Amino acid sequence: MSNNRIRKLVAALAAALPALVFAPLAKADWAVNMPKGVTAISQEVYGLHMLIFIVCCIIAVVVFGAMIYSLLRHRKSLGAEPAKFSHSTKAEIVWTIIPILILVGMAVPAADTLIRMEDTRGSDMSIKVTAYQWKWRYDYIDEGFGFFSSLAPEHNRARQLDSGIDPATIPNYLLEVDHPLVVPVGAKVRLLLTASDVIHAWWVPDFGGKKDAIPGFVNEFWFKPETPGIYRGQCAELCGRDHGFMPVVVHVLPEDEYQAWLGDQTAGLTFQDAAMTEETVAMVPATATTAVEEVTVEWNMDYAMATGEKLYNANCGACHQINGAGMPPTFPAIAGSPVATGDVAAHVDVAVNGRPGTAMAAFGPQLSDEDLAAIVTYQRNAFGNDTGDLVTPDQIAAAR
Amino acid sequence: MSTAAATHEHHDHHPTGIMRWLTTTNHKDIGTLYLVFSLTMFLVGGSMALVIRAELFQPGLQLVDPGFFNQMTTMHALIMVFGAIMPAFVGLANWMVPLMIGAPDMALPRLNNWSFWILPMAFSLLGMTLLFPSGAPAAGWTMYPPLVLQTGDAFPFLIFAVHLMGISSVLGAINIIVTIMNMRAPGMGLLKMPLFVWTWLITAYLLILVMPVLAGAVTMLLTDKYFGTSFFQAAGGGDPVMFQHIFWFFGHPEVYIMILPAFGVVSQVIPTFARKPLFGYDSMVYATASIAFLSFIVWAHHMFTVGMPLAGQLFFMFSTMLIAVPTGVKVFNWVATMWKGSMTFETPMLFALAFVFLFTIGGFSGLMLAIAPADLQYHDTYFVVAHFHYVLVPGAAFGIMAAVYYWLPKWTGHMYNEKLGKLHFWLSAISVNVTFFPQHFVGLAGMPRRIPDYSTQFADFNMISSVGAFVFGFSQLLFVYVIWSCARGGQKATDQVWEGAEGLEWTVPSPAPHHTFDTPPVIR
Secondary structure (H helix, E strand, O other): OOHHHHHHHHHHHHOHHHHHHHHHHHHOOOOOOOOOOOOHHHHHHHHHHHHHHHHHHHHHHHHHHHHHHHHHHOEHHHOOOOOOOOOOHHHHHHHHHHHHHHHHHHHHHHHHHHHHHOOOOOOOEEEEEEEEOOEEEEEEOOOOEEEEEOEOHHHHHHOOOOOOOOHHHOOOOOOOEOOOEEEEOOOOEEEEEEEOOOOEEEEEHHHOEEEEEOEOOOEEEEEOOOOOEEEEEEEOOOOOOOHHHOEEEEEEEOHHHHHHHHHHHHHHHHHHHHOOOHHHHHHOOHHHOOOOOOOOOOOOHHHHHHHHHHHHHHHOHHHHOOOOOOEOOOEOOOOOOHHHHOOHHHHHHHHHHOOOOOOOOOOOOOOOHHHHHHHHHHHHHOOOOOOOOOOOHHHHHHHO | OOHHHHHHHHHOOOOOOHHHHHHOOOHHHHHHHHHHHHHHHHHHHHHHHHHHHHHOOOOOOOOOOHHHHHHHHHHHHHHHHHHHHHHHHHHHHHHHHHHHHOOOOOOOHHHHHHHHHHHHHHHHHHHHHHHOOOOOOOOOOOOOOOHHHHOOOHHHHHHHHHHHHHHHHHHHHHHHHHHHHHOOOOOOOHHHOOHHHHHHHHHHHHHHHHHHHHHHHHHHHHHHHHOOOOOOOHHHOOOHHHHHHHHHHHHHHHHHHOOHHHHHHHHHHHHHHHOOOOOOHHHHHHHHHHHHHHOOOOHHHHOOOOOOOHHHHHHHHHHHHHOHHHHHHHHHHHHHHHOOOOEOOOHHHHHHHHHHHHHHHHHHHHHHHHOHHHHHHHOOEHHHHHHHHHHHHHHHHHHHHHHHHHHHHHHHOEOOOHHHHHHHHHHHHHHHHHHHHHHHHHHHHOOEOOOOOOOHHHHHHHHHHHHHHHHHHHHHHHHHHHHHHHHHOOOEOOOOOOOOOOOHHHOOOOOOOOOOOOOOOOOO
């Protein structure tokens, strides 16, 4: 740690005492318990949690009570004479049988709930959830569209080391995304979870649990929200550097609003397929596009650089940094890098297929030909790389 | 000086200085080496925990990069588990098992030397990765693939270090089993052994059964990374979840490896200071054996979220709940040992009592975690962090501290400073609760574990937790000072040391001479 860091640490510790006194006033939440949640299952889980908690409390009162009584009364300083007994078969049988009975009493309702949680039959809709380092992709299987969901930009700026932005000024700090998952109220939503790189876990506490998203496998999880609202959660399985920064946000809408939202999504898709104008490219973030085959805008350097910068900052900036300096050696610099200034085909290959065994993901499945062409063009001409190469969507398509 | 020691001094030509420690085959020297090593690792691992708690002091990233934060959580866990807790218990076993069963030394003294000296090598390999440009391992101590396969140059160092730690543990365990089985004093039947010896005998079997499993798992990781196999890579037909099954088949017994010897320590300390024999000795032995057996059939309760079949989830939920029964028997027996005793509260007793209270709290949260539907909420949150720190810090670590205060006069020949010992106890006992109790709350409220930054709603409890952690951390310097000053001098300890102490270790002089029980004592 640098001196600067140590000074800051000392200052932070010196601030601890007054902060402890005033903190409750500033950002009081003090939530101490599991949320009841908004699904029948989450409420059952909450009930089980409280039941086992109360059982533990009762046992604690009995055991700790006996222990404290003994500690107070059976002291040498009070002249207590040690008794001689060293076993009692009767007592030992009693305190073996009673816990077994309590456990059986707990196991029955727990098994009952578990059986219902695992019943994914009769769902009203299915959404495929794919986890990436470090964002989610939601595909509405029946409707045929999908989009990526990443940490919202202002949160992303605030969470950088020494950003100078006070997290308290940002509502729902770290629990906001650019594109939330949207589902209708009252529907049994079945999630099909998988991952593209490492294991992640999809968790919204208000829906009563979490499930791992595992590369190469499909897991199921379902929830049936009963109240409209915005529900927040996070990735719960360590998935690398930005594990703490891939929130889950779900908007539960009344049926009519959901249908309207759905209409917008599918309409947007046909529009993109028909003709892509410069405005729609700017409006629709790269992450929301599906395969865009026909490009009507003229593919030139200015256009590629402008789009490429936005896409680079959103997709690559977390690791390679907005200024292209990277965080060597784990996340190499783009500025002056042999890849970004060398052979174009090799560069395109890294962008499309990733580097297996490292944190460099394959962006081929995540982004369209045009998006990737823009990003690679930007990387080859920004940060003083100045190669003058204009990469075209065809070159990306060829590398797939 | 006793006659036994005096008559045997003449054939004792051991080298001096550093060579004495490098070449020693004496169980007391090796015990001391293990204990000093583990105390050092406790401080190193603890300072990493303080980096973690400093970053989590308030929301936002102030001190470290998220990647380095992950290195700290990973290294903290590896160092505490394999470097601090396990070697401390092996050190206690080395010192005390021969003294408690009336044996002159460990059965395999050269193996003993080697099993210790492997450890500093293993931790040098692991620790040097912090200096690598690509950093130390950062995928968590559980090393789940595919994430762990993204580790940079540190990867082979991690795997090799884990292999060495495993070899060291297996060698130590073999030595302990052979010693206990073959070198007990005449008349000491198995059911006359002190409970610390019993718990270690069972722990040693656990070690031999599970450390090779861990070695196999990490070797498969190594070949997946460098030799093109696909044990854990779905793209090649493998299964990432299979690693978790193999890891936790090691990992759950490992949990008991870290707690059973502490049960043994507490079962020695409480009768001494209650001046009353241990209640239900036989059932304590059977309970320990049952816990060890059950530890092999509960592993997947660490994995309720991976998508197991319903029948699997039900089986692992029921088997896990069953562990509460023998564990409960142990707690009830300790309370019954205190009952109608004549108690005094010297430092070892204070640590043992705090152990019973706080380990039981960790047991309660463990029982809650066993309820599979609720575990889907608890899993991978700070509730789990609070749970396993309650069983490992005021559990295993307090057990070790109780043992150190209890036997320190026997090792050094001096009484430690009781006032400072009690101060160390109260500072530790209060701050450990300030640190870990609020973590139950943030976990239940929805804070995942292993994150460097968090939503502002969790800010208050995290701040309290960090303050507690710093008090706990710096209190341990007092522990170091008490041990150091006790080794240097102090009031002369008697042979028996404690009024209520019973057992062979209290029949030899304090400090215990270099060679003890050259002529076996006879147990009636």
